[in-house]
Amino acid sequence: MAQLSIKKFGLYAGVSVYALAQTSPVLAQDSDELMLEEIVVTAQKRSENVSDVPLSISAFDGNFTKRTNLDDVKDLIKFSPGFAGNTKDSFIDYVNVRGISTNDFGVGTDPSVAFFKNGFYQGRNGAVVTSMYDMERAEIMRGPQGFLFGRSAIAGAISVHTSKPKIGEFSGYIEGGIGERGIFEGESSFNIPVSDQFAVRIAGYASKENGYLENVKKPNNKDRGHHGKGALRLSALYEGEGWDATLVLEGEERKQSGSVYHPIEGDETLELYKEIFPGVDFTTFNDERKFNASESLGNDDNSSILSATATINYQLDGALLTSMTGYKRHDYQYAEDFGGLPVATNSYKQTQYGDYFEQELRLVGETDGDLDWYAGVSYFDEKIRTRFSQQANENAICGYYYYYYYGTRTCKQLFEYWEYPEFSASDKHLFEVNRVEGDYSGWSAYADLTYAASEMLDYSFGLRYSKETKDFAMRAYPVASELGPWYSIGFTTDGYISDSRSWDAFTPRFTARYRPNDDVMLFASISRGYKAGGFNSFGANLIDADEDLIADAGSTPQSFDAEKVWSYEVGYKATLMNSRLKVDGSLYHYNYKDLQTVIYDPTAFVVNVGKVKATGFEGSAQMIVTENFDLFATISYNKNKFSGAESIEPGSTGNRLPGMPKWTTSGVARYHTDIADQGELSVSLDWRAQTQTFGGLANEGLGTVSGWSDFSFRVGFESDAGWEVTAYVENLFDKIYFDGAEENDDFIPGHYFGMSRPRTVGISFSMPFGD
8 A cells, every 4th residue: 555646646636736626516418508507505504506605615416426326424525625534433533624633532522523414413423424315415614614503613514415305296216226245225215295385205225235354353253344224214395475394304223333443563562462462363464354353342333313303494574584493312332442452452332322402593684785694593402321331351451561570471470479469350351331421502693794895895704602511420430350440441430420611602704705707706714613622531630539549529520621723715716618617726724722632641531732733725626528528526735733742742743633634636537428319328437545644643654544545437327218227346446445543552552443345346226206
């Protein structure tokens, strides 16, 4: 896996740096000419063509997501410049935008990249990742979106919109597909007109795939990389006189593998374990689709998600009033072997359920004058309950910390050396459990004014006030091991310890938009980003602890402060060549303070540390090259520097943030032609490529993921009758690469995670029906 060169990036992009665009990869054709269509988005609370929005935004319609086989919301990262970190699981802590990721897997904080569905916030790990089916469009925004979306959007936001019922139309489709490793996919939708004012839409989805990663430690276990998921959605639309209401009920069940970790060959901790356990095979399989892990707590990523939303629009005199009400419930079970070794060093399990309620009221002005405006208020309430379990082999702990001092490999030998009473091993080894209860609420108010200084120039100023309160309680349970609770949690509590904190902030946004003609738009923006502080799921402020490490009364969970960023951006959007080419590019710079960072000392907890300065550019191009050939391509560059963390990572000043490649590119090249007046044959090649990423602030060589590229090839035929069949080969060259890495962290060796899915051959079929 050689690092991807800049020269290769130029070849993969297929367009010059000048040709940077972001519109819908959709073709429109009439009797006279070919032209590109626009996607209408609602990122700024009103319907606008994506080319008119003064934001770094990508927009994809449902046809594009189907054509490129994007079926989970995180799959949108593939074609989104400035994004990285699709780990193919239910966690979004590794999703990275312009260098910023969440960097916390607990439940006491919120994600830095926010996900929304039909305008409603999707929540945290275990509830946020859902299937994309019967889609209308997806909007992907880069940079702080705290003004537009409120909480948890300091780095960016992904907003998807499902297809709405259509009044007076009976229609639908049925799709199916099969492929290697038992792949089966099915999707259908039925739009049913009930009356001239009322319609319902029913959509369903199912997907299954066998695994492709073999655990040689447990050969009888089901191969990892498998999944099975099913979802059902009922939407209803009623249009009254001057008002309309949309109700959406949705449920999804997901069962799949948790993450799989591959220790990095040559890591010093791995070499130590080979000495401590001379009879154990520690083969790492870094270049094979195998792994070698104890998985003592299992390997699962299972969730059950239910949601109900209601959106009501009232047409007032000069304004549109919108009420949005949403409720979501999820149950989640996750397990992985974070150490990735045949001897448990950090087997991890999380059992969780949560309830989330939100309400928003919004007024959007409808005027013909020089002043446009919108304003609103919102409220949320969340309850989250989580049980964390972590397990480590007792002899691994004793050997790691004392082998080089005393030459003892086991806890029994260590106790004998210390002349302690004989060590009695625990059946569960060192098994630490803690529970977390979080009750969170918040509200915000916002307003935006846009003034047209002339036909060519307008200015916008927006201001949002947000306040969040978190009531947080944690309980750490006693352990059976004679080693005591000093590794994963580090203490126990007599019941729950608790605390409550609030955070608030004003987040302004200023934009200027200039249109020298109908085909070109220039914009500039200054925005303030903010993410509330939170609590550590595994740490406490201990007033004191007795010899059994039981925290005294008055101890509280550890908390950390809010993150803040100022972001500056200029951009260019244009429609050229008689609407056959759309280009878009943006340059940005941000200053980030008080980054919330997970550290291990030796337990995991979050601290505010460091500053980040970053500069970069992003964009993409969409072009009808000829009557039969069209191209969509993206490219992005990010240069960031971290400072202020010498106390936790000496030598890190000037290093890059982990998880973000310096260069990325992606796109689709498609050739299509009519076949004997029976339909259209299409051949396409899509790709994603990126340069190396680091696994931690130290930017260590052993924690580096090499650059990679992934190509997929598709051949399809769409008949004039509407049915369509497509054959595909994904990961065409069967490349082995990883989603990310973690640098060596004391007791746990450095490791890769998220090995690529192998080359996959399949075929799909779809049939529309109705009016």
